[in-house]
Amino acid sequence: MYSQGGRGEAKLSNIVKSYEDGRTRRTILSQVNLTVKEGGYAAIVGPSGCGKSTLLNIAGMMLSPDEGEVDLCGTNVTKLSPGKWTKLRKEQIGFIFQSHQLLPYLKAGEQLSVLLKTSQTEVQGLFQELGIENIIDQYPAKLSGGERQRVAIARAFATDAKLILADEPTASLDSERGRHAVEMIQMEVHRRSKAAVMVTHDERVLDLVDTIYRMEDGKLRAV
Numbered sequence: 001m002y003s004q005g006g007r008g009e010a011k012l013s014n015i016v017k018s019y020e021d022g023r024t025r026r027t028i029l030s031q032v033n034l035t036v037k038e039g040g041y042a043a044i045v046g047p048s049g050c051g052k053s054t055l056l057n058i059a060g061m062m063l064s065p066d067e068g069e070v071d072l073c074g075t076n077v078t079k080l081s082p083g084k085w086t087k088l089r090k091e092q093i094g095f096i097f098q099s100h101q102l103l104p105y106l107k108a109g110e111q112l113s114v115l116l117k118t119s120q121t122e123v124q125g126l127f128q129e130l131g132i133e134n135i136i137d138q139y140p141a142k143l144s145g146g147e148r149q150r151v152a153i154a155r156a157f158a159t160d161a162k163l164i165l166a167d168e169p170t171a172s173l174d175s176e177r178g179r180h181a182v183e184m185i186q187m188e189v190h191r192r193s194k195a196a197v198m199v200t201h202d203e204r205v206l207d208l209v210d211t212i213y214r215m216e217d218g219k220l221r222a223v
Contacts, residue, residue, distance in 0.1 A: 007038050007073055007074045007162060008037075008038040008039070008073065008162035008163055008189075008192075008193055008194040008195040009035075009036065009037050009038050009071070009072070009073060009074065009162075009163070009195050010034070010035070010036045010059050010071070010072055010073075010163055010195055010197060011034070011035045011036075011069075011070075011071040011072075012032060012033065012034045012035075012055070012058065012059060012065075012068065012069070012070055012071075013033055013068055013069040013070075013071075014031050014032070014033060014067065014068040014069065015029050015031070015032040015033070015034075015055065015058060015065045015067070015068035015070070016029055016030060016031060016032075016065060016066045016067035016068055017029040017051070017054055017058065017063070017065050017066050018066060027218050028051040028054050028218060029051050029054060029055060029058075029065070029218050030217075030218035030219060031068075031219075032051075032055060032068075032218070032219070032220045033220065034055070034059075034197075034213065034220060036195045036196070036197055036211070037195060038162075038193050038194070038195055039189060039190060039193050039194070039195070040189070040195050040196075040210050040211065041185065041186055041189045041190075041195075041196045041198070041208070041209045041210045041211075042196070042197050042198070042209060042210065042211045042212070042213060043197075043198045043199075043200055043205075043206055043209040043211070043212050043213070044056070044197065044198070044199050044200075044213045044214075044215055044220070045199075045200060045201065045203070045206070045212065045213070045214055045215070045223075046214050046215035046216050047216070048201075050215045050216055050217070050218075051215055051218055052199040052215050053167055053199055055199075055215070055220070056165055056167055056197060056199050058070060059072070059163075059165055059197060060089065060093055060095060060165045061077055061085040061088065061089050061093070062089075064078075065078075072088065072092065072093070072163060073088070073092040073162045073163055075088065091159075091161075092161055092162050092163060093161050093162075093163050093164075093165060094155075094156035094157065094159050094161035094163070094164045094165070095156060095164075095165050095166075095167075096149075096152055096153055096156045096164065096165070096166040096167065096169045096185075097152060097167055098167045098168040098169075098171050098172075100140070100145075100148040100149060100151070100152045101152065102140040102148055102151060102152065103115070103140075104139065104140050104141060105139075106139075106140075107136070107137050107138060107139055108127075108132070108135050108136050108137070108138050108139075108140070108143065108147075108151045109123045109124075109127065109136040109137065111151055111154075111155050112126070112154060112155055112158045115155070116155065116158050116159060118158040122158065123136065123154075123158070124136065126154040126157055126158060127151075127154060129184065130150040130153060130154055130180075130181070130184065131150070131177070131180075132147055132150045132151065132154070135147050135151075145172035146172050146173045146174065146177060148172070149169065149171070149172045149173055149181070150173075150177070150181065153169065153181055153184065153185075157184070157188055161194070162194050162195065163194065163195050163196070163197075164185060164188065164189065164194060164195070164196040164197075165196070165197050165198075166185060166196065166197070166198040166199070166200075167199050168199060168200055168201065168202075169181055169182065169185070169198060169200070170182060170200065170202045170205060171201075171202075175204060178202060178204070178205065179204065179205055179208075182198070182202075182205040182208050182209075183208060185198065186208050186209070
């Protein structure tokens with residue numbers, strides 16, 4: 001399923017997000033600004049619970065900010081309807097979740113061929129690049145955590161999404177496979193003029209990104 005048009009770009013301006021915490025309100029993001037342009041690959045690092053995944057969810061239109069503006073792929077999405085959010089998410093964003101989110105009743109290859117109408121040739125090519133061609137006909141329950149993660153990465157690449165959002169993509173991979181996965185995101189971004197934002201604790205792969213940001217106390221700063 002391929003989309004046309006749209007730039008690979010994400011711009012979040014003055015983002016504020018807070019949650020109720022008992023009788024008080026806790027600010028998770030405080031006036032956060034982030035811009036990743038076409039062909040750019042950014043990593044966000046920081047301690048657990050600092051708001052990295054919250055920011056990624058806002059960038060992916062999974063969560064709305066309390067304040068601020070969100071521009072994705074050339075469109076200001078801040079005040080669009082939920083239906084338009086869903087359409088843009090489907091057409092313009094490729095997600096790589098830490099929790100994989102594979103459908104248990106579809107084989108590994110079918111996660112792409114059935115859900116995304118990806119050709120069998122392309123599925124085989126992606127699986128081969130990721131070193132998982134041997135599990136193409138296996139169900140998720142039979143796969144290791146690392147294999148499921150690589151299927152999720154293949155699924156993100158199978159769309160013509162202009163923006164890739166990755167939440168701890170190396171979490172269930174050993175160092176060699178984790179680095180290879182991040183290298184593949186890097187190649188996808190640079191070769192096809194996409195943009196990518198990766199949340200990670202894995203400092204061993206930070207040399208592969210263009211820009212590193214640190215999230216701390218609700219603030220985001222370039223490293």
